[in-house]
Amino acid sequence: MTRPPVHTRLLLYLTQHFYDVEMLLTWMFNRKRTGIQKKNAYLGYAASLYGPQVAAAHFILTLKGGLRFKNQSDWFRANTKGKFSWDFVNYKDVQIEEIDLSNTMVNYRGLENLDTQRSLRTLSLKGCPEVDDWFLARLHVFQDSLEELDISHCPHITTGGLAALRNLKGLKRLDVSSLPRIQSPGLVVILLEDMLPKCDIVATGYDYSFVQEDEESKVQHMQGQSA
Amino acid sequence: MSSWRRLHVKARTGGFLSSTPVTPRHTRLRGPFMPCQSLSTGRSLRKGFIKDLENQLSEMKKKAVDALPGSSWSPVLINPNLPPERADIVIVGGGVIGWSIAYWLKQKERVRGGLRVIVVERDPTYSRASTVLSAGGIRQQFSLLENIHLSLASADFMRNINDHLFVLKEDPVDLQFNHSGYMFLANEQVAHIMEENYRTQRSAGAEVSLLSPTQVKEKFPWINTDGVALASYGLENEGWFDPWSLLNAFRRKAVSMGVVQCCGEVTGFKYKTNVVNSVDGEQMFIRRIQSVKVQMPNSLEYQPVECAIVVNAAGAFSGKLAEMLGIGSSPEDSIAGIPLPVEPRKRYIYVVHCPDGPGLDTPFLIDYSGVYFRREGLGGNYITGTSPEEDEEPDTSNLDVDHEFFVDKVWPSLAHRVPAFEKLKVTSAWAGFYDYNTFDQNGIIGVHPLINNMYFATGFSGHGLQQSPAVGRGVAELILDGNFRTLDLSGLSFRRILTQEPMLERNIV
Ligand SMILES: Cc1cc2nc3c(=O)[nH]c(=O)nc-3n(C[C@H](O)[C@H](O)[C@H](O)COP(=O)(O)OP(=O)(O)OC[C@H]3O[C@@H](n4cnc5c(N)ncnc54)[C@H](O)[C@@H]3O)c2cc1C
Numbered sequence A: 001m002t003r004p005p006v007h008t009r010l011l012l013y014l015t016q017h018f019y020d021v022e023m024l025l026t027w028m029f030n031r032k033r034t035g036i037q038k039k040n041a042y043l044g045y046a047a048s049l050y051g052p053q054v055a056a057a058h059f060i061l062t063l064k065g066g067l068r069f070k071n072q073s074d075w076f077r078a079n080t081k082g083k084f085s086w087d088f089v090n091y092k093d094v095q096i097e098e099i100d101l102s103n104t105m106v107n108y109r110g111l112e113n114l115d116t117q118r119s120l121r122t123l124s125l126k127g128c129p130e131v132d133d134w135f136l137a138r139l140h141v142f143q144d145s146l147e148e149l150d151i152s153h154c155p156h157i158t159t160g161g162l163a164a165l166r167n168l169k170g171l172k173r174l175d176v177s178s179l180p181r182i183q184s185p186g187l188v189v190i191l192l193e194d195m196l197p198k199c200d201i202v203a204t205g206y207d208y209s210f211v212q213e214d215e216e217s218k219v220q221h222m223q224g225q226s227a
Numbered sequence B: 001m002s003s004w005r006r007l008h009v010k011a012r013t014g015g016f017l018s019s020t021p022v023t024p025r026h027t028r029l030r031g032p033f034m035p036c037q038s039l040s041t042g043r044s045l046r047k048g049f050i051k052d053l054e055n056q057l058s059e060m061k062k063k064a065v066d067a068l069p070g071s072s073w074s075p076v077l078i079n080p081n082l083p084p085e086r087a088d089i090v091i092v093g094g095g096v097i098g099w100s101i102a103y104w105l106k107q108k109e110r111v112r113g114g115l116r117v118i119v120v121e122r123d124p125t126y127s128r129a130s131t132v133l134s135a136g137g138i139r140q141q142f143s144l145l146e147n148i149h150l151s152l153a154s155a156d157f158m159r160n161i162n163d164h165l166f167v168l169k170e171d172p173v174d175l176q177f178n179h180s181g182y183m184f185l186a187n188e189q190v191a192h193i194m195e196e197n198y199r200t201q202r203s204a205g206a207e208v209s210l211l212s213p214t215q216v217k218e219k220f221p222w223i224n225t226d227g228v229a230l231a232s233y234g235l236e237n238e239g240w241f242d243p244w245s246l247l248n249a250f251r252r253k254a255v256s257m258g259v260v261q262c263c264g265e266v267t268g269f270k271y272k273t274n275v276v277n278s279v280d281g282e283q284m285f286i287r288r289i290q291s292v293k294v295q296m297p298n299s300l301e302y303q304p305v306e307c308a309i310v311v312n313a314a315g316a317f318s319g320k321l322a323e324m325l326g327i328g329s330s331p332e333d334s335i336a337g338i339p340l341p342v343e344p345r346k347r348y349i350y351v352v353h354c355p356d357g358p359g360l361d362t363p364f365l366i367d368y369s370g371v372y373f374r375r376e377g378l379g380g381n382y383i384t385g386t387s388p389e390e391d392e393e394p395d396t397s398n399l400d401v402d403h404e405f406f407v408d409k410v411w412p413s414l415a416h417r418v419p420a421f422e423k424l425k426v427t428s429a430w431a432g433f434y435d436y437n438t439f440d441q442n443g444i445i446g447v448h449p450l451i452n453n454m455y456f457a458t459g460f461s462g463h464g465l466q467q468s469p470a471v472g473r474g475v476a477e478l479i480l481d482g483n484f485r486t487l488d489l490s491g492l493s494f495r496r497i498l499t500q501e502p503m504l505e506r507n508i509v
Helices: A006-016 A018-039 A044-050 A052-060 A086-091 A135-140 A159-167 A186-193 A211-226 B001-014 B024-030 B043-065 B096-108 B145-159 B161-165 B190-201 B213-221 B244-258 B315-321 B401-416 B464-480
Strands: A066-069 A096-099 A122-124 A148-150 A174-175 A200-201 B089-092 B116-119 B182-186 B208-211 B229-236 B260-263 B267-277 B283-293 B302-306 B311-312 B342-353 B364-366 B372-376 B381-385 B424-438 B446-448 B452-457
Touching: A006 B043, A018 B043, A044 A174, A052 A066, A052 A086, A052 A096, A052 B315, A066 A086, A135 A159, A159 A186, A186 A200, A200 B315, A211 B244, B001 B446, B089 B096, B096 B116, B096 B161, B096 B244, B096 B452, B096 B464, B145 B161, B145 B190, B145 B464, B161 B244, B190 B208, B208 B213, B213 B229, B244 B260, B283 B452, B311 B315, B311 B464, B315 B424, B315 B452, B342 B401, B381 B401, B401 B424, B446 B464, B452 B464
Parallel strands: A096 A122, A122 A148, A148 A174, A174 A200, B089 B116, B089 B311, B116 B260, B182 B364, B311 B452
Antiparallel strands: A066 A096, B182 B229, B208 B229, B267 B283, B283 B302, B342 B381, B342 B424, B364 B372, B372 B381, B446 B452
């Protein structure tokens, strides 16, 4: 008789101790969550010492994002290794105008670091795995200034969160491309256009082949009404 | 419940389901857009291994549990047989409140498996439970600090729901939360109350804003602002969600942590009575429950469950449960003569279809006339309703819907406020019971002065669903720590009923 491969034997051993393994898996899951939460912790100390601008900039750069101060043309960014120049401390009194957090681990908690940036005009959250509907609901803090928002490729966003963008009446451009959890993108885009009439809505990466059925159901609606 | 389900199906099958996101999305998502995380191959191999492990694990676990000798404690299925004979804590009522308490008790237990908790529910289909028949709303626009804090804490819980209620190897919880906010409209007579409430809400940390009628019109051109003097509008943490998802998430997590669910009706208690003389010489009978009598469904068989603590989370029927212990049956001027002031009150919800109705940004709107409505799905459906006058409360022996009530009491105000609703079609309707607190319409949380091991969590009258996460935590603290630790809910205890000091919401409706 041949012994089963090591891999299987190990599994067998582990499953016999399933409580321990379950604990281990839960622990690993929790550890990952804690890691993300840590990265997004509120930098209250930095804010009190150097002011909210510096704290916000530092937060963005440690997440490997980028930012641009008002009246400046250069962007601050971390390099691929996560190193960045500390020159941003010279902009203590300048508001941040553009933030690029695309493909970062920013989450709801981290948003607290940006709360004070009331001149923020452009925000990119493209492809952020931790950005969810609650995050979008919090964006109302930028409602007086925000003009461009990119939330494309965010795996958690649903229609319930897009409704929260209702507060951003100043938006001029909104990118909602390729959101995997949007079920009827054609309809959602129409509803978004209704909700934000001054905003240009970009929605690529969807298959709109349902449009015909959409028409059909409209006809049904009308029949329903006259009935 | 069935109507709720039907509703969802309707809203979703409006012909839009057939759209599928294009495939390249996936590769793009996993590709360079993802933060550097998944780039190394070693990690992905390890991930595959862990997936395998998880799969095998759950199967083995099932087998192992089945194989355990005499395990009436199977945490997997509804136990069709008798409940266990002994438990530490028996929770009566498996609605959202009951299961939330069960979860928090397990969450707070010090040793794994240290607490034996069972939840007794007489109707596993939940056909009459308030939870699944509710409108699913959550708001912070209350006037009492207790209610605002409860709702804020619950919103916080829901935001992080998968940190709390995620179960290994199961899908993450999806509450289908709609972040659309609430908007209250006030007329001139009540505008000053709205302003006061607004200040209280802001001071408690709720993100609410006040709007003038002009601003309302600007934001929502479809509203007729005649008669409106002021509006308050929630920016964050308000909206609505799927009550089933929350109930199931609590239940799934609690069961995975070892809570036993048991199908049966609590029909009586065995208790011991001690006679105590109060300061003013009055004789008081202090009771201590020793066991709970659980009647099995469709049979005469019953099982007494010995327990140390009972939690009354029977919702609209919690008053009945209290009666079984003699609460409210003595002469009226004694403590024992004061009944638990919770009774079922029937409320209707109508589903209307209106293709030209307001769109995605429609808040949960509450007019000063008392009529409310909200969007349901994306297909031009809305749900609406109002509370009847005190002297016109409908009969509560069934859950039949009165359609005239819509025509007489709901539609006129609705169409006045939103002219688009002059043309609409009622597509379905349902009724549910409020767990109505006749004393002051707020939750009653804590132990009864005359029954020293029964904890109440009931009487939430129309806002119990949204408070359930925080209430569950509070009750668990009260039981296990002896006092509230996070939120002080002592203001909501039974005491206010004995001293006849109601905690009334200063409503604008
Ligand atoms: C029409 C309507 C709209 C509402 N809208 C909202 C809203 O928008 N937001 C909000 O927060 N809240 C809302 N509510 C209120 C909310 O639904 C309730 O406050 C909440 O669900 C109460 O939960 P519960 O677990 O206490 O009660 P339930 O869900 O009723 O659960 C109690 C359970 O106890 C069981 N039970 C009772 N007696 C016994 C017994 N003797 N033995 C065994 N089991 C028993 C019952 O079968 C029931 O399943 C609404 C309610 C209604 C009716």
